[in-house]
Structure formats: structure tokens, C-alpha cells
Amino acid sequence: MDVDRTLLVRRALASRVQRGRARWVRWGNAGTVLVLLVAAGVLCWAMTRWPSTVPFSAYIPVAVLAGLFLPPRRLALVDVVIIVAGVTTVLQRGAQATLVGAFVVLVAMMALMFWVAASRARLGVQGNLGESMLVDLRDRLRTQGELPPLPEGWGAELAVLSAYGDSFSGDFVVTSKTDSVLELVLVDVSGKGIAAGTRSLLLSGAFGGLLGSMPVDRFLPAANSYLLRQAWDEGFATAAHAMLDLETGEFSVGSAGHPPAVRFNAGSGRWEVLEGDEGPVLGVTEGLTFPRITGRLGRGDALLLYTDGVIEVRDRDLRDGIDRMLGTAERMISKGFEGMVARMCAAARAGETDDRAAVLVWRR
Template identity: 55%
Template sequence: MAHNESSVSRRPRYAAGPIRRLRLLGPWLSRAPWAVVTGFLALGILASAAVFVWPTVVPWGVYGLIVVAAGLFLEPRYLLVVYMGLILAMAILGAYLGPIKSTTTGAQIVTVVTMLLMIWLSHARAQVGVVGVSGESMLVDMRDRLRAQGELPPLPPQWGAEVALESAYGDSFAGDFVVASRSTDGRTLEIALVDVSGKGREAGARSLLLSGALGGLLGEMSEGGFLASANNHLLRLRWAEGFATAVHVAVDLESGNFTIGYAGHPAAAQFAAGSGRWRMLAGGRGPLLGVIDHAEYPRENGTLRRGDALVLYSDGVIEARDKALVDGIDRMLGRAESFIRTGFEGLAQRLCDQAAAGLGDDRAVVTIWRT
């Protein structure tokens, strides 16, 4: 059997954006905070001079720009110094320009309210120990790391696999994630699709934490022990909403034999090229992860022959509020039947796009096929 690697569907890597570039200011800001304070006070003086000289040309909104910029890059104690200086400048200017600018009082009130909002935002950042836009950058890194966990390893040329993940309402974070691993000898491919309780951003942090742990277990545990170890891990975490569903499959890339097990997860679907039909792999059922101690997770065995395919999916692909679950499964298989006429490539994304839940739930699909 040839072991030359072929390319598989991978998620695009995310280039460093402006938020990540701005976070480089964080260390400098923490080393020289009073220099930054002086800079913002100097900008306040320049703005005051401009408003005083050209009261009908320069708007009071120039103070708003300084207020927002200072709120983004300063800790609360330094921010208060800048804002006190700006309030003093506005009070003096208001006394001189009140008869000239009828909107002086209203502009000052809006600016002070903006200051209060930025102080609250700065305090929230200080509680987690970040400066500037480091907090937003950390969230971007978390999102990209979660997506990178779902990248599939290279496969032999006669095998293909794809992953499609979509979050509820287009959020950056999702409760569904995928972890994958290929054994050191290249023979076994293991993939786990996990659906954490909740959806969108509320489940994003739990997904990231759990994906790292399960990614470490994948390939290190025996095929039959993976779900049990994952269940024990969630029980130790003691989350208030610490349950999850999962499906785990291990495929022998030489023989095509596979084993599959579920932890409260919807049954996978297998396409048999010989009959041209889909069938549900309903065996190997086990309870939710993180609910029952010492739970057992049986496995179901199967074989992927040439032209066969396996589809793993989350409940968002088949569940709809106004329809029975069996109707959602029939709908998904009907879509898959029409999509595979042009091949299995792109099937995962198409099933995600045509999910029964629409945009209202997280959706995830993994396809594995043998040519």
C-alpha cells in the first residue's frame, strides 16, 4: 500500500489582523504609562486650543476621540488623570464659548457619559490583567486555536476527509468542535466530533478548554477508552452545565475497517457504494459526557470499501423545532443523496449550509470517504 500523502480539506489559516498588531503596544504601554498620560493630556490641550481659536469649525466631538482612545489604552487610575484634565479644559472652554456655541452643555454631558463608559470598560480589562486591545486579541487567538484543532491530518491518496463548522448566527465561537489525529505509523485516523452544551459565544470558552484536553487524549488512549476518559475529564471539571455529546471514530487506513462510538450523540451515516444507499450506524450508544460516573461506551464495527463514505454531524444539522428528529435525518440523507452525484468533496459544507436548524444553532459535519 502506497503511503504518499494527498492533500485534504483544511481550514484557511488566519493572518495577523490589526487587532493582533495593536496588542504589540501593550508591553510598551505598561512600561511607560505616564508618558502615555502626558501624550493624551497634550492632545487635550491642542484640542482645546483648536476649539478656542476656531469655535465654529472645530467640533466638540474632538474630545470624544481623545476620550475613546485613552479608554482603550490606559488603566483606570491613569485614565482618571486624563479625564480630569479633559473635564477641566471643557469647563473652562464652556465658560468662554457658551454664548458662541449653543450646544456646549449637551456636548459636555455626552463626553462625560462616554468617559464613564470607557472607565467601566477599562476596569473590566484590568480585572483580567490586559492592557489596550490585548483582551480582544486573546479572543481572536482563542477562536483561531479552536478552529485549528479541527484541521485534519494528511491522508493517503485513496482517502479523503473534510470538516465544516458553522456557529449559531455567525458568531466567532461555537459549541461544536472537531479534534483529529493520525497514529505515528500512519495507519489509524481518529476523529472526534463534540457538541458542548450551549451554543455560540456562551459555549466558546468551554469548547476551547475541552478541545485541548480531548485533543491530548486522542491517539493516546485506546479506541474503546477515549469516550470513557473524556467522560471522566468532564466529571472532574464539575461545570454547572458541564455535559457534552460526542461521536468518536477510528479508521484503519489500510483495511478500511473502523469502530465508532457515541456519547449521547446522533448516529453517523454510512454510504455504501455497492448498494448506492445510506444507512444509519445506530450501535455503540452511550450516555452524555460529564453526567454519569463510570459510564460504559460500547463500539460498533464497520468497513469503508472503495466508494464508501462516512458522515458525522451535530444535532444542529438535523434538529428543527417544528419537525420530528426522524424527519431531520431523512432530510439530511436526502440532501446527501443529491449532493454526492458530483462526488464527496464539498459534501460537509453543503450539509452544514442546508442544516435543518438554519442559523439558529451550531452545525458541524465531518465526511470521510474512500476512493
């Protein structure tokens, strides 16, 4: 009974908060409309009274503020008042060419702002809420890919660079740590930059729910099934899924059309490509298997996962790109593993034309 009463109280409070937010938005919009209407009227009067002091361009801030903060219907009301005030100002000052030209620019700008407001309204948001939502989603994507704290004797770093410096990337990392087991998946979604950002946001949430909640060998098949259900026109993705036992150093890596993982052997001082059977890319067909490679990291060893943006070179085989990346890693190893993946991504031949991501886990 106490639990039911608590739930009822929570629901009542949530409903009250929602009603309060709706009331605040409604009154906030009404207040903004009133202020802008008064501002347009005051400017019209001031331009008529002091034509040489108050410039016609003073209407522009009012129109911009209306476009940023009002929904389309109320924006249309403010725009009509501004147009009437502008016409009145032009007639009072005389239809000079410069004044008429300024009025045309004002109307064109208001039409553009109305189109932007209508686009936001289709998403169910107004003002700068849409941008705030995207920023929040981007931050959530980055947070979900942050590496968890590792026990003493282990280190890890990751780097994700988007094409042309966009805020969103088609490459992302999702991690999960349970007891002494670390799981991570590095995903490369078809497309790049903002075009692939929305798919990355959706997949990162789904993969984050799958990671660590099922047997290791079932993750890639489950991810493949999920991607197939989306039925995207351009919905395939490659992925590398790694599981690492932080007590024994034993690891397992599965690939879905992804470049092969690389292991640093401290005994030989060389980087070794982990050759093995490669599974198909995610989102193409159902019922296929994803072979896994197993091994063990000793003291000083490391495991490297990366996307094709790090190794891809136009008109060259990917193997050449891997050799080039490993040559870069050989030169960097003398400085230690810290900062290595960031330098690898920055030194990629693809440069800013492609998304690049890499994650490195090492044992001290």
C-alpha cells in the first residue's frame, strides 16, 4: 500500500510539473509577443518623429528575436505588424530607393526566419530548444563512449575525430564494465559526419543496452538483428567488439566487417595484426555467424581497435593503410601508449575527409 501511495504521489507531482511547464511556455510566448508588438509600434513612432536619428534597420532585431523565440502562428502576427510599421515608415519618409531596398531586405529576412520557425514546429520544438536537444544528444553520445575507470595495472585511451570537424560522427564507442570484465564496441556507421550522426545516436543507445547484458558471443548477432529491423536505406555498419578479463588478461575480439584488431607484443616489441575469419557487416542479412579471436595480454601488451578512416587511403589497398598505421605506431611506442590513438587519428591520410576513431587498452 505504501508503495502504491508513493507512486501516486510521484505521478501527481509529475503531472503538476508538466502543467506548470505548459503554463510557463504559454504565458512566456504571450509576453514575448506583447513586448515585440510594443517594440515595433514604438520604433514606427520614433522613426516618424526622428527620421534622421532612428535608422530603418532598427526593425531587424525585433524580427530576429521573433523568429528565434516564437512559434509560427504568433510569429506571423508579429511579422504582419512589423510589415505594417515598415510600410508606414516608408510612406512617412518618402519612397526613397534606399528605404524601399531596406524594406525588401527586411521582408526577405522575416520570410527566412518564418521558414526556420516552421521547420522547428514540425519537430515539436520552438526557439532554440531544437539546438539544445541536439547538443544534449551529442553530449550523451560522448558520455556513453567514455572509458570506465580501470583497476591498477591497466590503461586505456580513445579518440574520435569527425569529418570536417562536425559535431557528430559516424564512428562511436560504447563501453561496459562489470566486475573484472571490460567490454567495448567500436562502430563505424555508413556515411560520415552529420549525415551519419542521427544513426549513431540511435545505435549507441541500443548497443549500450545490449553490451554487458548478454553472452559475449551473442552481442554481434543481436546488434545485427536490431539494425535489420530499422530497415534504413543506408543502414549498414561495421563493428569490432572486444571483451577483456582485467584479472587474467584474456581477451576475445569479434569483427563485423571491421578492420582487424592489432596487438602489441611487449616480448618482441612488435605490433601484430590479429588475423582470423571476419564476420559480415551489420544490417545486411540475418542468421550469419561472427567468428571471434581469443588471446591474452601480458605485461606491457596492448590491444588496438580502429575504424577504416584511420587506415583508408584513396586508390590504395587497406593493407597498405594498416602497414602505414603500424609504422606510425612503431615510431610512437618509445613515448609510451598515452596519447598514441589521438596522434594516430590526427596523422591518418584521410585527414578531415572521413571520420576516424581508435581505442587502445594496455596492460602495465
